[in-house]
Amino acid sequence: xxxxxxxxxxxxxxxxxxxxxxxxxxxxxxxxxxxxxxxxxxxxxxxxxxxxxxxxxxxxxxxxxxxxxxxxxxxxxxxxxxxxxxxxxxxxxxxxxxxxxxxxxxxxxxxxxxxxxxxxxxxxxxxxxxxxxxxxxxxxxxxxxxxxxxxxxxxxxxxxxxxxxxxxxxxxxxxxxxxxxxxxxxxxxxxxxxxxxxxxxxxxxxxxxxxxxxxxxxxxxxxxxxxxxxxxxxxxxxxxxxxxxxxxxxxxxxxxxxxxxxxxxxxxxxxxxxxxxxxxxxxxxxxx
Amino acid sequence: xxxxxxxxxxxxxxxxxxxxxxxxxxxxxxxxxxxxxxxxxxxxxxxxxxxxxxxxxxxxxxxxxxxxxxxxxxxxxxxxxxxxxxxxxxxxxxxxxxxxxxxxxxxxxxxxxxxxxxxxxxxxxxxxxxxxxxxxxxxxxxxxxxxxxxxxxxxxxxxxxxxxxxxxxxxxxxxxxxxxxxxxxxxxxxxxxxxxxxxxxxxxxxxxxxxxxxxxxxxxxxxxxxxxxxxxxxxxxxxxxxxxxxxxxxxxxxxxxxxxxxxxxxxxxxxxxxxxxxxxxxxxxxxxxxxxxxxxxxxxxxxxxxxxxxxxxxxxxxxxxxxxxxxxxxxxxxxxxxxxxxxxxxxxxxxxxxxxxxxxxxxxxxxxxxxxxxxxxxxxxxxxxxxxxxxxxxxxxxxxxxxxxxxxxxxxxxxxxxxxxxxxxxxxxxxxxxxxxxxxxxxxxxxxxxxxxxxxxxxxxxxxxxxxxxxxxxxxxxxxxxxxx
Numbered sequence: 001x002x003x004x005x006x007x008x009x010x011x012x013x014x015x016x017x018x019x020x021x022x023x024x025x026x027x028x029x030x031x032x033x034x035x036x037x038x039x040x041x042x043x044x045x046x047x048x049x050x051x052x053x054x055x056x057x058x059x060x061x062x063x064x065x066x067x068x069x070x071x072x073x074x075x076x077x078x079x080x081x082x083x084x085x086x087x088x089x090x091x092x093x094x095x096x097x098x099x100x101x102x103x104x105x106x107x108x109x110x111x112x113x114x115x116x117x118x119x120x121x122x123x124x125x126x127x128x129x130x131x132x133x134x135x136x137x138x139x140x141x142x143x144x145x146x147x148x149x150x151x152x153x154x155x156x157x158x159x160x161x162x163x164x165x166x167x168x169x170x171x172x173x174x175x176x177x178x179x180x181x182x183x184x185x186x187x188x189x190x191x192x193x194x195x196x197x198x199x200x201x202x203x204x205x206x207x208x209x210x211x212x213x214x215x216x217x218x219x220x221x222x223x224x225x226x227x228x229x230x231x232x233x234x235x236x237x238x239x240x241x242x243x244x245x246x247x248x249x250x251x252x253x254x255x256x257x258x259x260x261x262x263x264x265x266x267x268x269x270x271x272x273x274x275x276x277x278x279x280x281x282x283x284x285x286x287x288x
Numbered sequence: 289x290x291x292x293x294x295x296x297x298x299x300x301x302x303x304x305x306x307x308x309x310x311x312x313x314x315x316x317x318x319x320x321x322x323x324x325x326x327x328x329x330x331x332x333x334x335x336x337x338x339x340x341x342x343x344x345x346x347x348x349x350x351x352x353x354x355x356x357x358x359x360x361x362x363x364x365x366x367x368x369x370x371x372x373x374x375x376x377x378x379x380x381x382x383x384x385x386x387x388x389x390x391x392x393x394x395x396x397x398x399x400x401x402x403x404x405x406x407x408x409x410x411x412x413x414x415x416x417x418x419x420x421x422x423x424x425x426x427x428x429x430x431x432x433x434x435x436x437x438x439x440x441x442x443x444x445x446x447x448x449x450x451x452x453x454x455x456x457x458x459x460x461x462x463x464x465x466x467x468x469x470x471x472x473x474x475x476x477x478x479x480x481x482x483x484x485x486x487x488x489x490x491x492x493x494x495x496x497x498x499x500x501x502x503x504x505x506x507x508x509x510x511x512x513x514x515x516x517x518x519x520x521x522x523x524x525x526x527x528x529x530x531x532x533x534x535x536x537x538x539x540x541x542x543x544x545x546x547x548x549x550x551x552x553x554x555x556x557x558x559x560x561x562x563x564x565x566x567x568x569x570x571x572x573x574x575x576x577x578x579x580x581x582x583x584x585x586x587x588x589x590x591x592x593x594x595x596x597x598x599x600x601x602x603x604x605x606x607x608x609x610x611x612x613x614x615x616x617x618x619x620x621x622x623x624x625x626x627x628x629x630x631x632x633x634x635x636x637x638x639x640x641x642x643x644x645x646x647x648x649x650x651x652x653x654x655x656x657x658x659x660x661x662x663x664x665x666x667x668x669x670x671x672x673x674x675x676x677x678x679x680x681x682x683x684x685x686x687x688x689x690x691x692x693x694x695x696x697x698x699x700x701x702x703x704x705x706x707x708x709x710x711x712x713x714x715x716x717x718x719x720x721x722x723x724x725x726x727x728x729x730x731x732x733x734x735x736x737x738x739x740x741x742x743x744x745x746x747x748x749x750x751x752x753x754x755x756x757x758x759x760x761x762x763x764x765x766x767x768x769x770x771x772x773x
Contacts, residue, residue: 023521037478043571043580044478069580084478086515091708216571216581219476219517220703221486221543222563226554233547233554238704252554255656259556263582270577 001081002036005058008078011140013065014108015074016050022057024049024087030115031093031210031242034061035218037084038072045069046215046237048187049088050111050141059087062111062140068267075275089218090241093119093208099182101125102174103149104167104196106132106188110141112210113187118148120185126150128179130170132192136161167192168199181205186245190254197245207245211236214259227253294364297371300342310412311340318636322606325490325574328633329393332415334374337422341369343414347406352416355404357752358459360384362401362416369419378427381420386462386505387455387751389428389497392421394488395748396627428500440508441468446765449474449533451518451706454482455747456539456738458501459754460761461510467762472511472533474518479570482541484747486570487562489600491607519709524734534768535733535761538713538721539754542700542739548592552650553696557584557658561597561697568604586693588612590661592647593697594619596746599630601695602639610693613639618646618666618679644668644679648686650694661691700744718743727757735761 006018024034033048051060065074076082093116101120105113110131121127127149133139134157146152154162155170163170167188174181184207186196193209200207213225213236220238227236230247234240298305314330315321321328332340344366352362360381368377381388397403397417405413446469450457453475465471479485481498506512518524518538527533545560547553559567564583567573573583589605591598594617606613615634617624620643624631635641649662665685668677702719714722714730720741727735737753739745 023516027521041572041575041579043582084515086476086478086517086521088520089517216563216566217477217486217543219543219705221541221545222566223545223547223560224563228554233549238708252656255556256554258655260582263576267577267580267582 001083002085004076004078004080004082006078007076007080009074010062011138013074014138014140015063015065016111017061017063017073017076018058019061019082019085020057021059021085021087022054024085025052025057025059026054028052028059028088029092030095030119032088032090033218033241034059034085034087035089035215036073036082036086038069038076039083042072042083043069044084044216044218046089046212046218048112048210048241050114060111062108064108067264068271071268072271086218089237091239093185093242095119095123097124099125100128100179101183101185102128102130102171102181104130104132104171104184104186104188104192106167106192107138108140109188109192109210110139110145113185114141114144114148116185116187117145121148121150125183128153128174128181130155130167130174131162132156132167132170132188133161134158166195168195171196171199175203184208184245185210190250190257193245193248194250194254197248197250201246208242209245209248210241211243211248211253212241212257213237213253214257227256294361294367296346297367298342298344298346299370302345305343305345306407306411308339308343310343310415311336311418313415313418318633318638321491322603322637325607327494328491329421331425332418332422334372334422334426337369337374337419338372340415340419341366343407344370345407351404351406352401352414355401357400357748358385358755360401360420365423366414366416366419369423374423374426375430377423381423385751387458387501388420389424390455390484390493390501391748391751392417392419392424393493393497394484394746396746398628400748425497428497441466443470444468444765444769446470446534446769447472447532448761448765449518449527449531449536450539451524451536452476452482452539452541452738452740453480453502453512454484454539454541454738454750456541456750456754456757457482457537458505459751460537460539460737460758461505463755463758464761465505465508465510467765469762469765470511471509472513474516475512475514476517477570478514480512480514482539486566487597487600488747489565489569489604491603492600517705519705524706524710524713524731528733535735535765537727537754537757537761538706538729538734538736538740539738539750540703540706540740541750542744543703544701544719545696546699546701547696548647548698550647550649552652552658555650555652555658556656557586557692558650558694558696559584561591561593561601561695562700564601564695565597565604568608574604574608583608584693586610586613586691588614588689588691589693589695590614590616590642590647590689590691591695591697592616593699594624594626595697595699596626596630598695598697599626599634601697603634603637605693605695606637606639614642615639616642616645616647616661616663618644619676620644620668623676646679646681647694650691651688658691658694660688661694662686662688700739702740702743706740723757725756726760727753728760733764735764
C-alpha cells in the first residue's frame, strides 16, 4: 500500500496528492508519469508527475475527477493509501537551451507542464507560460508556475481572468508583440493540443505535445496506448509520452480516448450510486 | 544424468499394462464452460491416476525424461503414484520442477515427454502431464498445503535479483533459493506470475494455483517485490552497485505485441492479444463493472493467428458472450502452432475456424470503431524458411466480413525497456538479449533467459532456460565468494 501524505482540493473537482514514493521521487525526471490503482478491483491509470522531492521521498500528482477511477481517487484523504503505484514511466522530456520556450497548458495540464517549464528555465531558456482554463476557478498552479518562469499569461474562455479567449489567441498576441518562440510545449486536453499544433505548424515553430492515452501495463507490453505519429504506430508509454505535435494524428487519438465511453459512464454511474448509498447510510446512522 | 532405477511399485503384469486404457480427464461440459471462466479440465481422480500410472512399462532407458526440458524424473514419480504415495511423487517432481501444478496444465506434453513415450509407438502414451497435474494438486490440497520444497539451506550471504516473475524468473528463484542465496524477485505489474497471470486465462490456469506456487517460494525465503520496474524504478547498475546484488537474472518475457501493419489496426475494437488477455485475466475485465477495467463484449469477434495465445483469446471472446468467435489463420490447421488440446477444446466450445484466410484491412465506422475486415483467401505454396508451406493469396478471392472486435495474436517482439536503460547489455537485431547457452549476457554478473532471449516460446522452455541459467549463476556466485576468501 502506498501512503497519501497529503490530499487537498486546489480547484473545484481538482485534487492535489502528495504520495509517499521514495524510489520514484529519486528517479523521476520532467515529463514522466506513474500508473496507480485506487483499490484491489481497480483499473490502472497513468498520471503525469507534477513535482517531487527526493530528500523527503514524495511525488505530487494533480487529479481532475472525470471518470469513475479519478472520482474515486478524489474521495481519498490525507493518511489514506493507494492499492498500487509504479513508476517513473515514459521517456523524460528532452530539454535543451532553445532560446525562448513557451509552455502552453490547459486545465490540469498546467501541473504537468510545471516540471518541464522548470527544467527549461534551468537549461537557460527564457520561459513564458500560457495558461488556459474555462474560467478563473479552474486555473491551477499559476502561482507555482510564476515562481519558475519569466512570465505567465492567462486566458479564460469566459474572460473571468486574463485574456478573454484561448491559449492560441495569447500565442498570437506574443507573436504580434514580436516575441517569436523557438520551442513550444503544449500540454492539456486533446483539442487544445491539436489547435496549438495546427497553429504552430503554419508558423513553423517546433511543438512538443504530451499525449494522454488509455494504458494498461505502461511498459510496452499491451499496446493499448498506440497512436499514429508521422504515419507510424507508436506506443505512448514507451516511445513517449511526448511527441512532435505536427506529426500526431489527433483525430485517431481522440476516438481512441473515447473507446470505452459507454463503459466508463456505466462504471461511473455504479460508483455514484454506491457513494449515495454510503452517504445515506451514514446520515441514517447519525440520525439514529 | 545419474539416476538410480526406482523401486517398482507396479504390481500389474507387463502384458496387462498394455490393455489399460489411457485415462481421460473429466472436463466441464463444453456448452456450460463456454459461458464461464472456471477451469475446463477437472483433473484425474486418485483411482484414475493410479490406473494411468500402472500403464508405465518402466523402460530401461526412459526417453520421456529426455523429452522434458527440465528432465523431471518421470518414471520415479510414476512409480510413487503406483504406490499411492502422492506426496512422495510431488516431492520427486519438485526436485526438478518447482512449478508442477502449472506445467501439468500448460506444457505441450504431446510434443515433449509424451511424444517420446515408448507406449505411444503402439498404443497411446502414458498421460504424464495429467499425472503431474494430479500429484501437484494433491500436494497443494493435502498435508501442510504447499509441501516442503526443500530444507532451508545455510545462507550463502549472496544476494540475487530476479527481474520478472514469469516462468523463467520463478524457476531461477526456486533453484537459487535452494542453494542458500538471498533471492528477490522484482515484478513490474501488481501481481506475480508474468504471462501466467496476465496471459493464460483463468479457465486454463486458475490464479489460485499460481498464488499457491508463489506462496511456496515465499515460504522458503524468496522475497517478492511488485510494482517495481527494473530499468525505471532502479537500473541494473544501481541494483548491483547500491543495493549490493551479486548477480541479476533477466526474465522479462517477450513483452511487445506485434501488429500486422495493415490499414485500420488502430481502430477502436482492435486489440493486441496481450491487451485483450491482460484486460480479461489480470484486470478481470470479464467481471466489469464490479471490477473497474472495461473490455469489449463483441457479437462477432475474429482472432488473427493460430498459436496458443490465439486459442486463449478466441475462447475468452466466446466466454464474454460473442455469438460468433472465429480464428482467422493464413495457413491450414495442420500448420497451426497451437496445442492440439487447445484447438480441440476451442472447437468443442463452438469456435469457428477460418483457415487459409488473411485480413488485409480493417474498416471502421464514423466513430472510429471497427465494423468489418477485408480478407483474402489463401492457398499453400512452396515451403518457406520455417519448413511450412508458404501461404499465398488466391486470385480474386477478396471478401469483406462484418466484425465488431479483432484480436491480433501474431506473436511478440522484445520489450525495449532494458535496452533503453542498459545499453551495456548486448541485444540482437530483433531486440532480444544476447546470452550464451548458460544465460550469460555481455554484462558481468547479469544473466538472462526465457522469451527475452529466445523470442516468444512456451512456459516450460522459459523454465528450462531459467534452470540452466541458475546453474551458471550458482557457479558464478560460488566463484565470487572463492575470490574473496
